[in-house]
Amino acid sequence: MISDGFWSMGGYARFVWPCFGFACAVLAWNLWSARGYLAAARVRAARALAMTGSDRA
Amino acid sequence: MSVGLSEAFFLVLRRELRLSFRRPDQLLQPLVFFLIVTTLFPLGLSVQLSLLRDMAPGVLWVAALLSSLLSLDSLFKSDADDGTLEQLALAGQGLNVIVIAKTLAHWLVSGAALVLVSPIVGTALAIPEAAFATMMLSLGLGTLTLSWLGAIGAGLTVGLKRGNVLLSLIVLPLAMPLLIFGAGATDRAISGTSTAGALYLLAALCVLTCTLAPFAATAALRITLE
Amino acid sequence: MWTWFYRLASPPYVYGVAAALTPWLLTTAAIAIGYGLVAGLFFAPPDYQQGDAFRIIYVHAPSAWLSLFAYTTMAVAGAIALIWRIKMGHAVAAASAPIGASFTLVALVTGSLWGRPMWGTYWAWDPRLTSELILLFLYVGVMSLRPAFEDPGRGDRAAALLAIVGVVNVPIIHYSVLWWNSLHQGATVAKLGKPSMPGSMLWPLLSMFLGFMLFYGAVLCIRLRGEVLNRERQATWVREAIKS
Numbered sequence: 394m395i396s397d398g399f400w401s402m403g404g405y406a407r408f409v410w411p412c413f414g415f416a417c418a419v420l421a422w423n424l425w426s427a428r429g430y431l432a433a434a435r436v437r438a439a440r441a442l443a444m445t446g447s448d449r450a
Numbered sequence: 451m452s453v454g455l456s457e458a459f460f461l462v463l464r465r466e467l468r469l470s471f472r473r474p475d476q477l478l479q480p481l482v483f484f485l486i487v488t489t490l491f492p493l494g495l496s497v498q499l500s501l502l503r504d505m506a507p508g509v510l511w512v513a514a515l516l517s518s519l520l521s522l523d524s525l526f527k528s529d530a531d532d533g534t535l536e537q538l539a540l541a542g543q544g545l546n547v548i549v550i551a552k553t554l555a556h557w558l559v560s561g562a563a564l565v566l567v568s569p570i571v572g573t574a575l576a577i578p579e580a581a582f583a584t585m586m587l588s589l590g591l592g593t594l595t596l597s598w599l600g601a602i603g604a605g606l607t608v609g610l611k612r613g614n615v616l617l618s619l620i621v622l623p624l625a626m627p628l629l630i631f632g633a634g635a636t637d638r639a640i641s642g643t644s645t646a647g648a649l650y651l652l653a654a655l656c657v658l659t660c661t662l663a664p665f666a667a668t669a670a671l672r673i674t675l676e
Numbered sequence: 677m678w679t680w681f682y683r684l685a686s687p688p689y690v691y692g693v694a695a696a697l698t699p700w701l702l703t704t705a706a707i708a709i710g711y712g713l714v715a716g717l718f719f720a721p722p723d724y725q726q727g728d729a730f731r732i733i734y735v736h737a738p739s740a741w742l743s744l745f746a747y748t749t750m751a752v753a754g755a756i757a758l759i760w761r762i763k764m765g766h767a768v769a770a771a772s773a774p775i776g777a778s779f780t781l782v783a784l785v786t787g788s789l790w791g792r793p794m795w796g797t798y799w800a801w802d803p804r805l806t807s808e809l810i811l812l813f814l815y816v817g818v819m820s821l822r823p824a825f826e827d828p829g830r831g832d833r834a835a836a837l838l839a840i841v842g843v844v845n846v847p848i849i850h851y852s853v854l855w856w857n858s859l860h861q862g863a864t865v866a867k868l869g870k871p872s873m874p875g876s877m878l879w880p881l882l883s884m885f886l887g888f889m890l891f892y893g894a895v896l897c898i899r900l901r902g903e904v905l906n907r908e909r910q911a912t913w914v915r916e917a918i919k920s
Contacts, residue, residue: 402731403728405793412735412785413735415786416782424898435918437905438909441910442915442918619817627807666837670837673837
């Protein structure tokens with residue numbers, strides 16, 4: 394079903410596939426970057442709580 | 451004895467103008483910058499007169515934009531540094547009036563001065579004399595709009611380290627439509643086609659900015675000062 | 677009646693809702709994007725004029741739409757934060773900015789790659805392309821202004837004001853093809869009544885629009901939780917929240 398005609402995209406392959414590739418890459422980056430941001434925020438929050446906890450102790 | 455709104459406006463306006471003229475070197479620097487930058491293009495590109503004429507509107511406008519940016523940094527900076535701005539904000543007349551007076555004073559010494567100098571630059575860039583009227587009108591409207599856009603940017607960045615880099619980063623994208631219409635109007639004047647459309651658009655941008663920007667600039671200062 | 681609105685001002689509530697919504701948004705986004713890609717790449721017929729190159733629309737148009745949608749969200753959230761002093765508005769605005777900027781980049785790059793075979797050039801200084809480029813610069817300006825302040829609250833408010841000032845650009849981008857003689861084609865989907873695309877091409881496109889919006893929502897929720905944590909680090913509810 395995925396014939397050669399599909400991959401060549403009627404001759405426009407070198408424009409079409411980089412577009413989809415770049416879009417997919419950016420979508421992936423968004424997920425990856427957001428997850429990293431949240432993880433870093435959790436670490437910082439835990440650290441801040443640990444510091445105030447130890448101050449109180 | 452309380453000071454009314456218009457009295458406060460003229461007081462601040464006169465103060466700003468007087469302060470500017472007290473430092474004539476600071477007054478002249480953006481103008482000289484404008485002249486130098488416009489000279490750089492023909493020197494760097496060593497083009498024939500006809501090609502120069504084609505580039506002239508763009509070169510003129512980019513130079514005007516850059517030299518306005520230079521002088522915008524000082525719009526609020528010195529007053530913010532020594533605390534005058536806070537006192538003015540606390541005064542009963544409202545920050546709006548102060549901001550309008552300061553921005554108008556800034557335009558008078560930078561933008562308006564640029565307009566007066568532009569025929570010299572226009573001749574250097576081979577702009578035909580018939581196009582001078584449009585060139586000066588478009589520069590006048592454009593620099594006024596730019597002073598207001600710059601006031602918003604200056605209000606947001608006053609007191610920041612590396613504030614002037616941020617100021618450019620903020621103001622230049624907002625000024626791009628201005629550049630397109632202003633250069634477009636001058637371009638049409640040079641080629642002899644009707645400039646009405648571009649000039650009307652430029653005027654519309656100017657009116658829009660002059661009515662809305664004071665609120666934004668005042669809000670920006672309030673955020674920075676509080 | 678307005679309790680839902682007031683609850684949105686509460687950081688722990690926002691944090692919890694964002695956490696709960698994320699898996700739903702991600703799943704539905706995956707389904708919508710999956711269908712859109714498969715149907716758009718395999719089942720939609722090639723265009724009469726553009727051949728298979730038209731398929732770029734399935735990533736280009738949704739990205740462009742999202743670049744505008746994210747900026748408007750950022751500006752509205754900032755306005756809500758400034759007017760009603762709801763700090764969560766700043767959190768939403770800060771979370772939206774990088775997502776929107778990335779989609780603007782996708783719109784510009786995919787548009788450029790589409791323009792090469794169609795118009796013969798990778799770039800043209802036409803109103804829509806130029807104003808979309810200005811949008812990218814505006815995003816960069818807002819993202820640069822926020823961290824420049826020592827006081828993060830002041831940074832939030834300054835960035836919100838800048839976003840609001842720049843929102844003027846959004847209708848310019850949208851209507852540029854209507855107001856000027858633009859190289860870029862006019863509205864195909866948003867025309868009221870009959871859109872000019874056949875169903876087999878249109879449905880995958882609508883699905884991609886929906887999928888991208890849901891994806892934006894999902895990523896926004898993830899980033900939003902990070903923003904809330906950063907702003908509420910010292911609060912007591914955080915202790916329980918980060919344990920899970």
